[in-house]
Amino acid sequence: MQYSNEMKIIFPNKSSNEGFARVAVAAFAAQLDLTVEEMSDIKTAVSEAVTNAIVHGYENLKGYITVECKILDNTIEITVNDSGHGIADVEKARQPLYTSRPELERSGMGFTVMETFMDEVSVTSALGVGTTVTMKKRISPKE
Amino acid sequence: MKLEKTGGILIVRLDGELDHHYATKIREAVDGAVMVGDVRKIIFDFTGVGFMDSSGIGTLMGRYKLMQTLGGSVGVFGISPRLDKLLSMSGIKKIISIYNSEKEAVGGVS
Ligand SMILES: Nc1ncnc2c1ncn2[C@@H]1O[C@H](COP(=O)(O)OP(=O)(O)O)[C@@H](O)[C@H]1O
Numbered sequence: 001m002q003y004s005n006e007m008k009i010i011f012p013n014k015s016s017n018e019g020f021a022r023v024a025v026a027a028f029a030a031q032l033d034l035t036v037e038e039m040s041d042i043k044t045a046v047s048e049a050v051t052n053a054i055v056h057g058y059e060n061l062k063g064y065i066t067v068e069c070k071i072l073d074n075t076i077e078i079t080v081n082d083s084g085h086g087i088a089d090v091e092k093a094r095q096p097l098y099t100s101r102p103e104l105e106r107s108g109m110g111f112t113v114m115e116t117f118m119d120e121v122s123v124t125s126a127l128g129v130g131t132t133v134t135m136k137k138r139i140s141p142k143e
Numbered sequence: 144m145k146l147e148k149t150g151g152i153l154i155v156r157l158d159g160e161l162d163h164h165y166a167t168k169i170r171e172a173v174d175g176a177v178m179v180g181d182v183r184k185i186i187f188d189f190t191g192v193g194f195m196d197s198s199g200i201g202t203l204m205g206r207y208k209l210m211q212t213l214g215g216s217v218g219v220f221g222i223s224p225r226l227d228k229l230l231s232m233s234g235i236k237k238i239i240s241i242y243n244s245e246k247e248a249v250g251g252v253s
């Protein structure tokens with residue numbers, strides 16, 4: 001597929017990088033003509049996926065997170081990958097309010113937030129291999 | 144973040160971006176202040192919060208549980224329409240009070 005633009009960033013699983021990932025993706029996405037609302041949607045979804053990679057994916061491991069963004073026509077596709085623990089049951093994990101870590105004060109709303117703010121969310125995961133979350137958002141044409 | 148305690152009410156003035164990174168700091172600071180004693184109600188001032196993800200929901204839920212064990216309550220004010228949308232998704236608005244102003248929050252009218 002011929003993307004009109006793309007970027008990739010790789011960073012270690014430090015929680016201070018959650019903010020970095022949001023800002024980096026927002027700066028890249030700004031080449032599309034986004035409303036403030038659309039920009040917030042993207043930042044929130046990225047924050048959820050990257051936080052999951054840090055909190056659940058790597059938990060007490062050390063590793064790198066890759067965030068890729070691709071623009072094709074009016075769609076932005078964002079992929080967040082970790083090489084961490086993986087998810088045993090993706091369907092269960094995606095249910096609203098499900099969290100495997102209530103003691104860490106996770107709300108279980110991360111996937112629901114991604115699904116609400118993006119048009120498509122797909123998850124591929126394997127235990128001991130890692131997790132990849134791919135999210136797509138179509139940007140509405142502006143006058 | 145600024146904490147102000149007056150007459151059993153702890154006001155927590157949040158600023159910046161409420162993500163998982165900031166949430167762990169809020170938890171530490173607020174629970175520390177509550178453990179010192181004499182807090183009946185925690186009020187979060189969201190006026191300065193420009194961004195929030197689901198970590199904010201977890202933080203409020205956690206403080207609600209803490210105050211429940213102590214027989215107290217949690218309230219918030221300064222919620223933007225976007226934050227309101229996030230809070231509505233989780234059902235947390237059923238257990239904590241959302242106020243229109245600081246005055247209302249401190250006065251306890253919901
Ligand atoms: N990158 C990941 N690696 C491993 N497990 C994950 C990952 N992302 C999500 N999960 C699992 O899916 C569950 C639900 O995720 P989410 O909806 O974001 O809720 P929360 O993060 O609040 O627990 C998590 O509790 C965790 O068990």
Ligand SMILES: [Mg+2]
Nearest residue numbers: 048052110111
């Ligand atoms: Mg999450």
